[in-house]
Amino acid sequence: MDYLEFKIKCLEEFREILIAELAEIGFDSFLETEDGIDAYAAESEFDRARFDGLIASYQDAAQISLSESIMPRVNWNEEWEKNYDPIAVDDLVYVRASFHEPKPEFKYEIVINPKMSFGTGHHATTFQMLRHQGELDHEGKRVLDVGSGTGILAIMAHLLGAKSVEAFDIDDWCVDNGNENFDLNGLQTRMGLGTIREVNPQGNFDIVLANINKNVLLDEMEIYSRLLPNQGYLLLSGFYAEDISDLLEAAKPFGLGLVKKSSKDNWAALILQKT
Incomplete structure:
Protein backbone atom coordinates (compact mmCIF):
# COMPACT_ATOMS: atom_id res chain seq x y z
CA MET A 1 0.00 0.00 0.00
CA ASP A 2 1.45 3.36 -1.04
CA TYR A 3 1.42 6.44 1.14
CA LEU A 4 0.92 10.09 0.30
CA GLU A 5 3.60 12.34 1.76
CA PHE A 6 2.87 16.02 2.40
CA LYS A 7 5.73 18.33 3.30
CA ILE A 8 3.96 21.18 5.06
CA LYS A 9 5.74 24.41 5.88
CA CYS A 10 3.98 26.44 8.57
CA LEU A 11 4.52 28.72 11.53
CA GLU A 12 5.99 26.84 14.49
CA GLU A 13 3.05 27.54 16.79
CA PHE A 14 0.70 25.70 14.38
CA ARG A 15 2.68 22.45 14.10
CA GLU A 16 0.98 20.56 16.89
CA ILE A 17 -2.43 21.96 15.98
CA LEU A 18 -2.07 20.73 12.39
CA ILE A 19 -0.86 17.31 13.56
CA ALA A 20 -3.95 16.96 15.74
CA GLU A 21 -6.28 18.12 12.96
CA LEU A 22 -4.69 15.88 10.32
CA ALA A 23 -4.87 12.87 12.65
CA GLU A 24 -8.63 13.42 12.82
CA ILE A 25 -8.99 13.04 9.04
CA GLY A 26 -6.99 9.86 8.56
CA PHE A 27 -3.30 10.80 8.64
CA ASP A 28 -1.42 8.23 10.69
CA SER A 29 2.22 9.34 10.87
CA PHE A 30 4.04 12.63 11.32
CA LEU A 31 7.56 14.00 11.53
CA GLU A 32 8.34 17.49 12.83
CA THR A 33 10.88 19.33 10.67
CA GLU A 34 12.72 22.65 10.87
CA ASP A 35 10.09 24.28 8.65
CA GLY A 36 6.94 22.50 9.78
CA ILE A 37 5.80 18.88 9.50
CA ASP A 38 5.85 15.92 7.16
CA ALA A 39 2.47 14.16 7.22
CA TYR A 40 1.61 10.74 5.83
CA ALA A 41 -1.69 9.10 4.87
CA ALA A 42 -2.49 5.80 3.17
CA GLU A 43 -3.46 6.61 -0.42
CA SER A 44 -6.45 4.27 -0.26
CA GLU A 45 -7.92 6.10 2.76
CA PHE A 46 -7.08 9.70 1.82
CA ASP A 47 -10.00 12.14 1.72
CA ARG A 48 -8.96 14.94 -0.66
CA ALA A 49 -11.94 17.20 0.04
CA ARG A 50 -11.48 17.14 3.82
CA PHE A 51 -7.73 17.70 3.47
CA ASP A 52 -8.15 20.66 1.13
CA GLY A 53 -10.76 22.18 3.44
CA LEU A 54 -8.54 21.79 6.49
CA ILE A 55 -5.51 23.34 4.79
CA ALA A 56 -7.63 26.23 3.48
CA SER A 57 -8.93 26.98 6.99
CA TYR A 58 -5.38 27.42 8.35
CA GLN A 59 -3.70 28.66 5.15
CA ASP A 60 -3.35 32.34 6.03
CA ALA A 61 -3.01 32.16 9.82
CA ALA A 62 -0.35 29.43 9.74
CA GLN A 63 1.32 30.67 6.51
CA ILE A 64 1.09 27.21 4.98
CA SER A 65 2.85 26.03 1.86
CA LEU A 66 3.08 22.37 0.92
CA SER A 67 4.28 19.81 -1.56
CA GLU A 68 2.82 16.35 -2.20
CA SER A 69 4.34 13.09 -3.38
CA ILE A 70 3.69 9.35 -3.35
CA MET A 71 6.04 7.04 -1.49
CA PRO A 72 6.14 3.33 -0.72
CA ARG A 73 5.18 2.26 2.78
CA VAL A 74 8.07 2.94 5.12
CA ASN A 75 9.37 1.76 8.46
CA TRP A 76 8.03 4.55 10.68
CA ASN A 77 10.19 3.56 13.63
CA GLU A 78 13.28 4.00 11.48
CA GLU A 79 12.05 7.39 10.25
CA TRP A 80 11.40 8.89 13.67
CA GLU A 81 14.66 7.45 15.02
CA LYS A 82 16.41 9.65 12.46
CA ASN A 83 14.57 12.76 13.67
CA TYR A 84 14.13 12.27 17.42
CA ASP A 85 16.78 13.78 19.67
CA PRO A 86 16.76 13.43 23.46
CA ILE A 87 15.97 16.52 25.56
CA ALA A 88 16.73 17.75 29.06
CA VAL A 89 14.30 19.71 31.23
CA ASP A 90 16.75 21.74 33.31
CA ASP A 91 18.61 19.24 35.48
CA LEU A 92 15.35 17.56 36.51
CA VAL A 93 14.66 14.96 33.84
CA TYR A 94 16.28 13.54 30.71
CA VAL A 95 13.79 12.36 28.09
CA ARG A 96 15.15 9.90 25.57
CA ALA A 97 14.14 7.04 23.31
CA SER A 98 15.17 3.45 23.95
CA PHE A 99 17.93 3.69 21.32
CA HIS A 100 19.64 6.64 23.09
CA GLU A 101 22.27 6.18 25.77
CA PRO A 102 21.14 6.98 29.34
CA LYS A 103 22.53 9.94 31.29
CA PRO A 104 22.70 8.97 34.98
CA GLU A 105 23.67 12.50 36.04
CA PHE A 106 20.00 13.55 35.78
CA LYS A 107 17.73 13.07 38.78
CA TYR A 108 15.08 11.38 36.63
CA GLU A 109 15.01 9.75 33.23
CA ILE A 110 12.02 8.98 31.03
CA VAL A 111 12.16 6.62 28.05
CA ILE A 112 9.61 7.56 25.38
CA ASN A 113 9.21 5.75 22.07
CA PRO A 114 6.72 8.24 20.59
CA LYS A 115 5.78 6.70 17.24
CA MET A 116 2.99 9.06 16.12
CA SER A 117 1.63 10.07 19.53
CA PHE A 118 1.96 13.56 20.96
CA GLY A 119 4.20 14.47 23.87
CA THR A 120 7.92 13.77 23.62
CA GLY A 121 8.97 16.75 25.71
CA HIS A 122 10.15 18.65 22.65
Missing part, protein backbone atom coordinates in the same frame (compact mmCIF):
# COMPACT_ATOMS: atom_id res chain seq x y z
CA HIS A 123 7.08 20.85 22.42
CA ALA A 124 7.03 23.91 24.68
CA THR A 125 3.78 22.82 26.35
CA THR A 126 5.09 19.41 27.42
CA PHE A 127 8.42 20.92 28.48
CA GLN A 128 6.68 23.41 30.77
CA MET A 129 4.34 20.80 32.22
CA LEU A 130 7.31 18.61 33.16
CA ARG A 131 9.05 21.58 34.73
CA HIS A 132 5.96 22.52 36.73
CA GLN A 133 5.51 18.93 37.88
CA GLY A 134 9.03 19.06 39.26
CA GLU A 135 7.99 22.03 41.42
CA LEU A 136 5.14 20.14 43.16
CA ASP A 137 5.27 17.45 45.81
CA HIS A 138 3.89 14.24 44.24
CA GLU A 139 4.94 11.91 47.04
CA GLY A 140 2.03 9.69 48.03
CA LYS A 141 -0.39 11.71 45.87
CA ARG A 142 -3.15 10.56 43.54
CA VAL A 143 -2.62 12.00 40.03
CA LEU A 144 -4.82 12.18 36.92
CA ASP A 145 -3.36 12.82 33.44
CA VAL A 146 -6.07 14.06 31.05
CA GLY A 147 -5.34 13.54 27.32
CA SER A 148 -2.16 11.66 28.09
CA GLY A 149 -0.69 11.21 24.57
CA THR A 150 2.58 9.29 24.95
CA GLY A 151 2.02 9.09 28.71
CA ILE A 152 5.03 11.25 29.50
CA LEU A 153 3.35 13.36 32.23
CA ALA A 154 1.86 10.28 33.90
CA ILE A 155 5.32 8.71 33.90
CA MET A 156 6.81 11.86 35.42
CA ALA A 157 4.19 11.74 38.19
CA HIS A 158 5.15 8.12 38.88
CA LEU A 159 8.85 8.98 39.06
CA LEU A 160 8.08 11.86 41.43
CA GLY A 161 6.54 9.41 43.89
CA ALA A 162 2.79 9.51 43.16
CA LYS A 163 0.88 6.81 45.01
CA SER A 164 -1.39 6.17 42.02
CA VAL A 165 -1.61 7.54 38.49
CA GLU A 166 -4.60 7.38 36.12
CA ALA A 167 -4.39 8.42 32.47
CA PHE A 168 -6.52 8.36 29.33
CA ASP A 169 -6.67 9.68 25.76
CA ILE A 170 -9.29 9.89 23.00
CA ASP A 171 -6.96 8.27 20.42
CA ASP A 172 -6.60 4.46 20.49
CA TRP A 173 -3.11 4.74 18.95
CA CYS A 174 -2.05 6.99 21.84
CA VAL A 175 -3.47 4.47 24.31
CA ASP A 176 -1.44 1.63 22.78
CA ASN A 177 1.69 3.76 22.56
CA GLY A 178 1.21 5.16 26.07
CA ASN A 179 0.89 1.68 27.55
CA GLU A 180 4.12 0.66 25.81
CA ASN A 181 5.85 3.68 27.35
CA PHE A 182 4.36 2.90 30.76
CA ASP A 183 5.94 -0.56 30.54
CA LEU A 184 9.30 0.93 29.57
CA ASN A 185 9.24 3.13 32.68
CA GLY A 186 7.88 0.71 35.23
CA LEU A 187 4.40 2.25 35.50
CA GLN A 188 1.84 -0.51 36.12
CA THR A 189 -1.35 1.44 35.31
CA ARG A 190 -3.13 1.08 31.94
CA MET A 191 -4.28 4.05 29.90
CA GLY A 192 -8.02 4.44 29.34
CA LEU A 193 -9.72 5.35 26.05
CA GLY A 194 -12.19 8.22 25.71
CA THR A 195 -12.96 11.76 26.78
CA ILE A 196 -13.05 12.72 30.44
CA ARG A 197 -16.84 12.40 30.42
CA GLU A 198 -16.67 8.93 28.87
CA VAL A 199 -13.91 7.65 31.14
CA ASN A 200 -15.55 9.31 34.16
CA PRO A 201 -12.60 9.20 36.58
CA GLN A 202 -13.59 9.17 40.24
CA GLY A 203 -11.98 11.84 42.44
CA ASN A 204 -10.45 13.05 44.59
CA PHE A 205 -7.12 13.55 42.80
CA ASP A 206 -4.41 15.62 44.50
CA ILE A 207 -3.02 16.71 41.13
CA VAL A 208 -4.77 16.92 37.74
CA LEU A 209 -2.64 17.37 34.60
CA ALA A 210 -4.25 18.63 31.38
CA ASN A 211 -2.10 19.51 28.38
CA ILE A 212 -4.73 19.70 25.63
CA ASN A 213 -6.00 22.89 23.97
CA LYS A 214 -7.83 26.02 25.04
CA ASN A 215 -11.34 25.03 23.98
CA VAL A 216 -11.21 21.64 25.67
CA LEU A 217 -9.74 23.12 28.85
CA LEU A 218 -12.48 25.75 29.02
CA ASP A 219 -15.17 23.13 28.43
CA GLU A 220 -13.82 20.74 31.07
CA MET A 221 -12.73 23.23 33.76
CA GLU A 222 -15.68 22.47 36.04
CA ILE A 223 -14.94 18.73 35.84
CA TYR A 224 -11.31 19.27 36.80
CA SER A 225 -12.41 21.32 39.79
CA ARG A 226 -14.85 18.62 40.95
CA LEU A 227 -12.07 16.04 40.85
CA LEU A 228 -9.81 18.12 43.11
CA PRO A 229 -10.00 18.45 46.90
CA ASN A 230 -9.31 21.77 48.59
CA GLN A 231 -5.63 22.64 48.11
CA GLY A 232 -5.42 20.28 45.13
CA TYR A 233 -3.42 21.38 42.08
CA LEU A 234 -4.43 21.73 38.44
CA LEU A 235 -1.64 22.01 35.86
CA LEU A 236 -2.70 23.31 32.45
CA SER A 237 -1.04 23.86 29.08
CA GLY A 238 -1.80 23.68 25.37
CA PHE A 239 -2.71 27.34 24.79
CA TYR A 240 -0.99 30.62 23.92
CA ALA A 241 0.30 33.24 26.32
CA GLU A 242 -2.42 35.67 25.22
CA ASP A 243 -5.05 33.12 26.34
CA ILE A 244 -3.92 33.06 29.97
CA SER A 245 -6.50 35.62 31.08
CA ASP A 246 -9.33 33.59 29.50
CA LEU A 247 -8.24 30.44 31.33
CA LEU A 248 -7.90 32.26 34.65
CA GLU A 249 -11.32 33.86 34.24
CA ALA A 250 -12.88 30.47 33.50
CA ALA A 251 -11.14 28.88 36.51
CA LYS A 252 -12.14 31.53 39.04
CA PRO A 253 -15.81 30.49 39.57
CA PHE A 254 -14.62 26.99 40.50
CA GLY A 255 -12.25 28.17 43.23
CA LEU A 256 -9.13 27.68 41.15
CA GLY A 257 -6.55 30.39 41.77
CA LEU A 258 -3.22 31.09 40.10
CA VAL A 259 -0.06 29.80 41.77
CA LYS A 260 2.35 30.19 38.86
CA LYS A 261 2.35 30.91 35.13
CA SER A 262 5.05 30.49 32.51
CA SER A 263 5.49 30.81 28.77
CA LYS A 264 7.90 29.38 26.21
CA ASP A 265 7.82 30.11 22.48
CA ASN A 266 4.47 31.89 23.14
CA TRP A 267 2.95 28.69 24.57
CA ALA A 268 1.73 29.06 28.15
CA ALA A 269 1.37 26.83 31.21
CA LEU A 270 -0.37 27.38 34.53
CA ILE A 271 -0.31 25.94 38.04
CA LEU A 272 -3.69 26.52 39.69
CA GLN A 273 -4.77 25.55 43.20
CA LYS A 274 -8.27 24.91 44.50
CA THR A 275 -9.18 26.93 47.59
